[in-house]
Amino acid sequence: MAMEEKKILDLLKERFQNKIKETSSQHGDETLVIDRDSLLEVVTFLRDKPYEYNLLLDLTCVDFLGQDPRFEMVYHLFSLAKNHRLRIKAKLSEKDLSIDSLTSLWNNANWLEREVYDMFGIHFDGHPDLRRIFMYDGFEGYPLRKDYPLRKRQPRIPLRK
Amino acid sequence: MEGNFITTKFNYMLGWARKYSLFHYPYITACCGMEYMSTVCSHFDLDRFGAGWTRFSPRQSDLIFVVGTITQKLAPVLKTVYEQMTEPKWVVAFGACAVSGGIYDNYAVLQGIDSIIPVDIYIPGCPPRPETVLNAFIKLQEKIQNQEQEWRWKKRKY
Numbered sequence: 001m002a003m004e005e006k007k008i009l010d011l012l013k014e015r016f017q018n019k020i021k022e023t024s025s026q027h028g029d030e031t032l033v034i035d036r037d038s039l040l041e042v043v044t045f046l047r048d049k050p051y052e053y054n055l056l057l058d059l060t061c062v063d064f065l066g067q068d069p070r071f072e073m074v075y076h077l078f079s080l081a082k083n084h085r086l087r088i089k090a091k092l093s094e095k096d097l098s099i100d101s102l103t104s105l106w107n108n109a110n111w112l113e114r115e116v117y118d119m120f121g122i123h124f125d126g127h128p129d130l131r132r133i134f135m136y137d138g139f140e141g142y143p144l145r146k147d148y149p150l151r152k153r154q155p156r157i158p159l160r161k
Numbered sequence: 162m163e164g165n166f167i168t169t170k171f172n173y174m175l176g177w178a179r180k181y182s183l184f185h186y187p188y189i190t191a192c193c194g195m196e197y198m199s200t201v202c203s204h205f206d207l208d209r210f211g212a213g214w215t216r217f218s219p220r221q222s223d224l225i226f227v228v229g230t231i232t233q234k235l236a237p238v239l240k241t242v243y244e245q246m247t248e249p250k251w252v253v254a255f256g257a258c259a260v261s262g263g264i265y266d267n268y269a270v271l272q273g274i275d276s277i278i279p280v281d282i283y284i285p286g287c288p289p290r291p292e293t294v295l296n297a298f299i300k301l302q303e304k305i306q307n308q309e310q311e312w313r314w315k316k317r318k319y
Contacts, residue, residue: 160278
């Protein structure tokens with residue numbers, strides 16, 4: 001199995017060249033950091049045969065406040081055929097917080113991307129219905145960003161005291 | 162004197178009647194609901210205290226158990242449910258989250274339901290033991306017994 005994992009990372013590096021910025025493999029966790037603009041290309045290649053990473057397990061974002069690029073998108077793919085996981089990361093600069101939507105490949109990306117939009121304010125190009133999913137209408141800001149004030153409350157109705 | 166009779170005050174009698182016929186409405190959102198279930202079902206049996214009837218409409222109930230975390234998103238719903246209840250009405254904040262927000266001191270969670278509706282009894286614990294709930298219920302009954310009762314023709318002038 002370990003050979004197989006090594007192979008997929010090497011193969012991807014060979015195929016996509018400088019679109020893949022770095023790869024790492026430890027304790028069975030295969031990670032590749034890719035260029036933001038090549039996300040759809042790489043992921044479509046991985047989804048289809050022969051590798052069949054055909055399940056989007058999760059999609060989320062991390063805020064590294066104070067670093068540039070500040071945000072990092074994380075995608076977890078799973079191959080049902082090969083029983084193998086792969087993690088894909090893409091860094092986003094604060095100046096241009098947008099990345100391609102995966103809704104054309106997986107329907108479950110729809111709500112996952114809405115969640116990331118709701119919590120971090122990342123825009124997904126090509127998303128059919130990009131609006132808040134958890135927070136209510138009128139909520140301002142993005143609560144999971146590290147610079148969201150910890151004690152800031154936005155009540156929907158006036159409080160008694 | 163022949164026969165038996167007792168004397169009482171109307172206010173006291175009304176309190177006695179009300180404290181033993183509480184129709185409660187469970188407003189359950191989280192894990193405290195498990196403790197609510199065990200309190201109400203036969204093992205601890207809230208029916209012994211006259212509150213065996215769980216009403217699933219706020220319009221038929223006079224006691225609301227707010228059990229679990231109330232988020233900012235849910236706050237207007239809880240307020241509406243409270244306003245739909247018939248008078249006289251009482252509120253129990255069940256568990257740490259309903260009392261103060263509990264461990265959730267963040268953007269999403271209301272910091273205690275008393276910031277939107279008046280609360281009669283606070284039950285601490287995460288979640289509270291059923292014994293704590295029964296103790297609180299008895300305390301609520303004492304409160305109902307001793308409070309100034311309201312009734313429809315109270316303010317009428319004869």
